[in-house]
């Protein structure tokens with residue numbers, strides 16, 4: 001075992017779901033579990049290639065989609081229609097720049113957010129609705145892009 005709890009959690013899930021762990025897959029999981037920068041599939045691909053030059057972008061993309069379907073990474077869509085990946089699945093929001101696509105983590109208070117849902121949204125839905133997952137995206141201009 002190692003000292004990265006996200007990596008261990010993902011590896012455990014992979015094993016439980018019966019997926020094999022190829023060296024490339026392990027490397028992709030390592031990269032995404034350590035990354036704080038919300039990389040795109042191409043960013044991850046460029047890193048994996050340093051160790052496994054034969055890896056294809058499609059393999060990287062498929063692995064990231066598989067991890068997203070297991071809820072072990074979050075997919076974030078920018079206005080540029082590119083998909084970025086977040087290995088940090090703890091509750092937080094994202095501020096996404098509409099111009100350069102930069103993604104910044106935004107802290108969210110879980111209690112406030114649940115109360116907001118209960119009071120403002122739940123009444124409009126089926127009353128048995130149970131939230132299992134949610135995300136908050138803010139779109140705008142980052143400090144660098146707002147200048148010009």
Ligand SMILES: [Zn+2]
Nearest residue numbers: 097100142145
């Ligand atoms: Zn920007």
Ligand SMILES: [Zn+2]
Nearest residue numbers: 086088092105
């Ligand atoms: Zn994030």
